[in-house]
Amino acid sequence: MRHFDYWKITENNQTFFANHARHAHCPFQGGQNQLWRNQLLGLSIEQDKRQPYQHVTFSVVKHPRNTYLDQSLAEYKHLVANNPKFSVFTSKDVLDAAAALNDPEFDQWIAWYRDLYAL
DSSP states (O other), X not given: OGGGOHHHHHHHTTTTTTTGGGOSSOSOOTHHHHHXXXXXXXXXXXXXXXXXXXXXXXXXXXXXXXXXXXXXXXXXXXHTTTOTTEEEEEHHHHHXXXXXXXXXXXXXXXXXXXXXXXX
């Protein structure tokens, strides 16, 4: 993020942050800050004409038993009005999607991932 223009990028993408005006203070505090910064990176990439990317999505992958993030993620989803450019998956969702491919090339990776994250 060149020159740390977070607010300028936010201002240029007001429609993305649809519920921003409902906050009396800065909504990007605590756990929201990193989500906001990552989202701004995606939005900036989309708008940079030098980049070949027309559509960027930002997803969080969390362990299914990690409930610590649930409130921050729910608040962020509300802030962006459930915009499909932001999504949340669990690591189990990722494993299930990889397994559904039925591709033996993924078997070793699936076993490694399952072991790494104790799923």
